[in-house]
Amino acid sequence: MANMELWLSKLNPEQKEAVFENNNPLLVLAGAGSGKTRVITTKIAYCIQELHYNPWNILAVTFTNKAAKEMKDRVLDMLPQEDPSSFNIRTFHSFGVWLLRRFTNEAGLQPGFTIYDDSDSLSLLRTRYSSMTSKDLKPIMKAILKAKDMGLNPYSKGLSELSIEPNIGRFFEVYEKALREVGNVDFADLITIPSRLMDENQNVRDFIQRRFKVVLVDEYQDSNVAQFELLKRLVSPSTFICVVGDDDQSIYRFRGAEIENILSFPNVFPNTKSIVLAQNYRSTSNILDLASSVIKHNSNRHEKVLRTDNGKGSKPQLYYVNDEVDEANKVYSILKRNQNFSNSAILYRTNAQSSAFETLFTKRHIPYKIVGALKFYDREEVKDALALLQLFVNSRDIVNFRRMINKPTRGIGPTSVEKIENFLPSSNGDVFAAMNKAVTQNVLSARCTNSVKTFIATMEESYNMIDEGNLGDGVKYLLDKLGLIQHFMNEDKKNNTFKVENLNSLVNAISEYPSTEKGLLTFLEEVTLDRTKIGLNEEPQEEGVTLITIHNTKGLEFEDVYVAGLEEKLFPNSMSDDEEGIEEERRLFYVAATRAKFNLYLFSAKSRRVWGRMEYDRLPSRFLDEIEEDQVEVIGFPNHKSPSSWDDKASKYLNNRGDYNLLDEKRYTHAPRHGIKHERTKPNIYKNNSNFPEDPSSLIHKGFGVSSKSFEFEKNDDEAVGYNVGDRVNNKEKGEGQIVSSINKNGRKIIEVEYDTGVIAKYIAKYAKFTKI
DNA sequence: ATAAGTGACTTTTTT
């Protein structure tokens, strides 16, 4: 109780009003840094402590995994006595899966359904249009997925605006049919199928509406039409609904986010109470003023002004730099001077921009953590392993069947695959049944038949092992026996890559999950919904500079913010060159600038390596032009051959700040402006780590999915025999324990270890990795 | 059936 008073005392009158309203629908329009997450978390605490709701009566959804995690952490900080698993604080998509796993039958799905990502969806569409290339199908697929996010169906009128393909509806229809036949779902289905289910099934609707008495939505400006439709169905007349958002921070239009959702909220939910939070608690006024100057160039927005009592603070600085290497050097110099690594973040528009910073920071031993790095998940070998696991739980998954049936090559070419697939219609779509039929009816060549038999047998063996031992062992066996380890070992040798180590990381990650089909499903679901779940599984870096895309910084704040790559074509990005696109890019800039509490540094390069080519004479971002002259201190100047307006600007800076060069050199004597070329290292560290003479192991925790452990192969039987009941053993991760049972099953020795921590784990002796004490 | 090589082409953000 006393806590509640303390929390409330930290709120201003508008925030308190938002916490206390618990009857009428509530729309909170919250500017950047106005404490909206604090409002939501306090509101959750208030609902539980004062209004005596149970945690499971509350549903809080947001848009990104990062935001959901942040919110959950903060709620648990306030309510440490509550069981974390009783809270439904999730992303929309994760809530959708939660619902579909609970009502799998009702939704017409099989328990083993998995989630297709966009590239899987494309592969699926390709199976139905075999004469078309994926290049042709890609834009069509993209339009279909966006249509689904917008709540459209194959027969909707609005489809034609999304694609130049006149038959887009037909493609959409075929895709949906294929997806239902396979039995999997795509991301959009995680929203639309629950909506449909609640329309069609009274029981489900009653269950959900009775269960969730309070529904809260954060980052509401990023919700799309499909999500709004779901939201409407979650809310009964007795549900309290509260949404919090800021139209200036809507940055997911490309995925169907609809600012209209905010505008139409009061119409859809009668008696809506609106509260505006305009007091900013994060940034200094110098930073807010700069951000406001830019965002006010957007015409499609609600005019609003943020206040702050934080004082003027230091003036934001704009650095004109030579190229991306120079940019990294400048950032490095300021970071070193400020000595505030853990409270600093480097923000960029595209993930690819991280590499210049990574290269430099690795060389200079600057600690850093990278968010949503070059995706571990997207790596070929990782997707291969995941494909096999998906086949385990859904044997109608033709996409992953095609991916892996002949990889590494085992003599099952396109002709043979087609012969196997001819049996699909008579096998209820089950690829294993089809393979069996192809074998028994002898339609394949002798060699091919043999390969297919081995493939099936290996999958079965591995599946049985999962039942008996631990998940990691079963997967390891599978990858080894199917020849993937050998295949990638050869590739690694040839190309200096780390694919086998990456697979080992994956096996480590998966070992944490229960060794059951459910454990497997949970693992697959978590990695698909949050790609950062794997790859960063070495100890996460606590200290260090944060490298992050602007999209990922929503809801975060840092004392010092460095915004890199403020150049035309990059930011604003050339892909968003229509008016609406530019406005979205401008909102992105606004989000970036308002992450900063004290210091804001902006960077614009004259040249930049793009797609492997050096681009010279790049234009500074138009957003820099929209900053008032007295709002920023300029260092360097944009000395490019450029349109006349920029020549004027350049000379203006020269005249106003004739001493810029001197200042610059004095301040950063250790950052070489010239002669950078010979220092340049190859940005792609996977390919060639010989560029890093010092301490290659320092790459390990940087989120590259590179593990120091080499892949362990099966021990011979002699070694395995050595484990007996009563032996003390030591496992690197789990510590010391004792073997409590040992049985033989299907010719394999299974041992059970009870660790001193109380944890009991089963292993197949051959694959167990511990030492006898 | 497959390895190896060539040439054209791409460009973003996340669930």
Added chain:
DNA sequence: AGTCACTTAT
């Protein structure tokens, strides 16, 4: 720079 479709040689 990296991917993908296609060709050529084994």
